[in-house]
Amino acid sequence: MSDINRLVTFVYDWMRSNGCVEIPSKSANSNRVRLDAWRHVTSQRPIGLEQQKTMVNFWLRRSDVPGSLPEGVKFTPKSWDGEKWSDPEGNPDVRGAGANSNLLHFDGFEGYDLVRLGVREIEEAQTILDAVFDTSSSVPSRKKAFLLKVNGRLHCPGNICHPASATEWEGGEVLLHDETPRELTGEGLQEGSEIAPGDSLWIWTHEYDELVPGRGLIATAEVGAVGRRAAEQTVTLNNVQLLPRPAGFKDGFLETTGSALIEYLRSSRHRRVYQMSEQDVTAIRNRLDAWDGEQSRRTEAATKHLSDWDGLISQTKGDVLSELAERAVSTRKPRPHQHAFRTALLAAYEGRCCVTGLAISEALEAAHILPHTGDARFDVVENGLLLRRDLHTLFDAFLWSINPETSKVVLAKPLINSPYREFEGKVAGKLAAKQTLRFHYMQFKKRAAERDQETA
Incomplete structure (x- = not known):
């Protein structure tokens, strides 16, 4: 057995023998980078394990890293910026390109600064694991x-x-x-x-x-x-x-x-x-x-998406623009599939407004990004946002939108100095299709230019 295989075998035997359970992944991407994650049942501390050719990387939350480490361990910090992890000096990692971004698919890591510890020796691994999960003491744990x-x-x-x-x-x-x-x-x-x-x-x-x-x-x-x-x-x-x-x-x-x-x-x-x-x-x-x-x-059943949004938008652009004009001068009309659309969005966004996080269902509405033209293909989660009622009204009026490249909220000038300014730059609508967001965002920019012209 090679040195790396002996190290990998030791690490996984240690995890199973010391009260750790595997955290299920929300994505298959982790398999591609040979990444999995575990959680200690008593302390609830998580650890990501990434297999490399010559070492095993331990991914830990910064607060869980022991005060002293074996001399040969490689220490690499990663900072959380609200959306992903990047090097503290800059040089942000590209989402989906490495193990640290795939840790988003495991519970317990998102929102925390991380540290990657590169381990090559069994002794190094045991020292770190004993310190992180407090198992080196001979006194049985009495935590309640x-x-x-x-x-x-x-x-x-x-x-x-x-x-x-x-x-x-x-x-x-x-x-x-x-x-x-x-x-x-x-x-x-x-x-x-x-x-x-x-x-x-x-x-x-x-x-x-x-x-x-x-x-x-x-x-x-x-x-x-x-x-x-x-x-x-x-x-x-x-x-x-x-x-x-x-x-x-x-x-x-x-x-x-x-x-x-x-x-x-x-x-x-x-x-x-x-x-x-x-x-x-x-x-x-x-x-x-x-x-x-x-x-x-x-949620998976609710978010099954259309494969060709560009084609659908191209085919129905005239109807969409016509509906946009009507939307500007009329109140919302009840739709034949409105209840199913709302139910799907409530499931997909787990009952929370995707901007504010509000979880009071009576105050939430199902908002179409591309306006509903009567075509049932528009009644899917990828063309919807679950929004607080006032934000739905302002979204339909193009007083705010979502940048399709960053998924961040962008406000029109009339809202910049209003109480809504707290939402500027907030990440929202991640379940929506980029093409639908892009269409709304371009209309939003067009309306902003028209407002600027009117006030010039």
């Missing part, structure tokens, strides 16, 4: 898991109920009742253990808050500092990971979980901290994996 049932807009970091990325909660404090967590036992609800640094957390935001409803189970984190503020306990959140798809009672996710604690929550949905058993954690993880697959299949 807790479910935090909180009101997102009152108790979560920054009063943010629906974080758009993990960084919005990372390092922030969540407020808890200053009481001992409860543990569900055979005798009922009993006092559990105190929360301590290093423990793992599952965060559940109330779904039934009338002002800003939460989305149920939304994130995991690691306990940092634990403190007090007046009559509340404070817990700092480290290594925050948003679940790929938040899940609660409303959407049917928790109909069958096998978790006694979740079953108990059906009859007691108040704010409280619960200590979780290993069976609870395992049951919820298994259900999350199954749920992710179910939702991915639904």
Whole structure:
């Protein structure tokens, strides 16, 4: 067996023997670059493993890298710019060209600065893995898991109920009742253990808050500092990971979980901290994996795309331009397939406005990028955006658009000095076809030029 094969065998044996599980990929691209990712079940820290001809690259979040490294390990930092990773000095990597961009297809990496560690020796690999996942100690891990049932807009970091990325909660404090967590036992609800640094957390935001409803189970984190503020306990959140798809009672996710604690929550949905058993954690993880697959299949079915948007646009350009003129002077008309179109967009964008992240379905609308001409081929996700109602109106009026090359929001002059300026440059509409966005963007630029002429 060659040195590299021995190293690869050691690394994967170590992962399986030390409480790590493989993270499923959302894309087949990772196979091409021989990349996979794993997650430690206790700390929830992820690691990407990339096989090279003479080494194995460990991809770690910058905050998870040990303070000291073996001398022969190659250290390469990568900075997150809000959309992709690039070298800190510049020279951005091209999306899809390497292993680091493919890490976007695994949960736990997006939104974090990364470090690539090039490892050639088994001893180097063991030193790093022991340090990252804290397994070098002979003392068995006593880390515990807790479910935090909180009101997102009152108790979560920054009063943010629906974080758009993990960084919005990372390092922030969540407020808890200053009481001992409860543990569900055979005798009922009993006092559990105190929360301590290093423990793992599952965060559940109330779904039934009338002002800003939460989305149920939304994130995991690691306990940092634990403190007090007046009559509340404070817990700092480290290594925050948003679940790929938040899940609660409303959407049917928790109909069958096998978790006694979740079953108990059906009859007691108040704010409280619960200590979780290993069976609870395992049951919820298994259900999350199954749920992710179910939702991915639904999204894939909703986003099946047309192969020739250029041809369709060319064939129907006259009808499209005519509909654009009518759109400017009329209110929106109900369409025969409007409900199916909206349902597809809600599934594809996971019930969130693709610009603001708002998750209140009553305030969201299905917006056509190319106006609907009566042709059912326009009622697909690639020609749609899920938008907050006011943004839909402004989009139809060409007061903002999306740059098809960058997927970033561009505002017209009338909005630049308005409250809408916060959306300038925001990435949106990634599920839309470039051709449909390009058509709208060109019309947007044309209308901007016309407005400039009128005011000259």
